[in-house]
Amino acid sequence: MKKFVLIVVAVVCGLVLFDFAKADFMADKYYGVFIGISKEDGMKLNNYEVLVLEPTEYDKDDIKKLHEKNKKIYAYLNIGSLENYRPYYEEFKDKTLGTYENWEDEYWMDVSDKNWQNLIVDELGKSIVDKGFDGFFIDNCDVYYQFPEEKIFDGLCLILKGIQKYNLYTIINGGDTFVRKCIDEKIAKEMFDGVNQECVFTSIDFENKKYGKKSAKDREYFIQYLNKAKMDGLKVFLTEYGADIRTLQEIERYCKDNGFHWYNARNLELK
Template sequence: MNRAEEGRAQRDRKEKSGTQRSGKEKVRNKRQGSRRPRKSRGTRHKPVFLPVLIGVLLVAVLFFLLRGCSPDIERDKRETGKTAENDEKTEEIPDTPVDKYGVFLGIDSNSFSITKFEDYDIIVVDVQELSAQQLAQLHLAGHIVYSYLNIGSVEKSRDYFERFQEYFMGSYDNWPDEVWVDVTQEEWQKFVSEELLDRILDKDPEIDGLFLDNFDVYSRISDMENEDMTQDAYDALTAILETYQEEELPVLINGADLFVDRLIREGEIGLIRGVNQETVFSRIMNYDLDSFGRQNDKEKETYLSYLKRCREAGLAVFLLEYTTDESLKKEIEQFCMKNSYQFYISEHVDLGFSDK
């Protein structure tokens, strides 16, 4: 997960965005010839005889109404055979906390229990850590399932960790088994936008969206005060988002306020559906002991202003908090209900199931 304490000092510095270059075009062009083929959605034709067409449609509608049935509507979506009924789950992320939200990245195939998810509508899991059968159970139970994808760093537990060592950019504070990765490298971009995505879709063709983590790598690169590298990082990350958009996969970005703010400024906010922000009200005091406290006022207000900008830009807003304090839980719930924000409160840093 993107840890809220990582790199907060960068926020107070003005970002040197410079003038737009053609870097993004270069990123796209390098990958253009090697993208996996996608099924054609067909060509729409304009009606030649509009009155006749309308008449035929009306007759068809009346026919099905009189027979008391409705035609099956099938849609081509990533060649999975999804029906329109299933596709409706991904049309919109709810703007109000009516549908309960949960983030369960600490759950693997051994700790999986379908009954533990029954109180949640929208759930985030690590598809790489669950079996295809377990994922099918989640969909069958009616859950909206988002898959976690780590874009800006790599965990040592991943089978591809050693493959990208030459692109590592240093250790990740508070997470000794994780390192930052240089997202400007073409090989890494191709991996996360194609190969890793294919792994996800092969295991779970019904996945409803992606929960993307560690786009804060943009802030880390920006901190180097190199305009070219900062621009290259932005171009690389937006190119990755465009690939997911082509797959019609809604995207939530975890953290990464500097990057999301730039998306808003650049008019590219349509590349994502929403944002998830950790520790707005709470604070992790000890990562090993599940020790939590309240967020300081300055940090809290910074986050709240950012989330307000996101909502005004048309994004769905999600909060992920860590606390065992019942009064703080109530405060978070009341705030989110008032502002129509989704929220999840975990009692464990690793985002396993709650003890309750």
């Protein structure tokens, strides 16, 4: 009996490992989001043409070495919220608007604040450019969904227009409410070149730290949104979390049919 149980366990483990290997084989190797990865591991990334990285982890020489591998490197830039581990946290904590659900170290930011705008554009943005990054990966324009006020919309627009002076490719991560308004007002392409949408096909259970499938209703909403972005001439990327083999097949078909690129992250930390 014990021998039989061991055989069953070995078979199950083998199937799990096979699923992981198959998932890696199926993955779109064009694009990967690794903002939680260490510098040491980041420098070893060889399987992707486009990488999204946390810019504070890398210097100019690091980016040059990645470019020598024919990589395009996009810098993560959080314009809509404030993390408590950033060196400028104490300076701006009084300008926050509220806590960020599921992210205990983060707070929604009043993007209408001029000093915040200057920090993003003239300090953080310039540092990214000086290091040689190819583009910006902009996060948390969802602040406009959380606080749908004109001053918040206008603040985001001012920041995005401000960094355009650097002439780098700009991708908006999430922020569908903001992006939809920009498209409707015909100003989207003045400020960004593409969108990345997380969890079109997958879902995240933050409490139990598990990944699942998106409901059909929610998936259809994002599919319509991404079609709207595509029709406006924006490039489209997807980031999914812990997708199983069947879901990966759906993602692959969908992205292939639409000319999109996608990345299936193994964990929420994007390591």
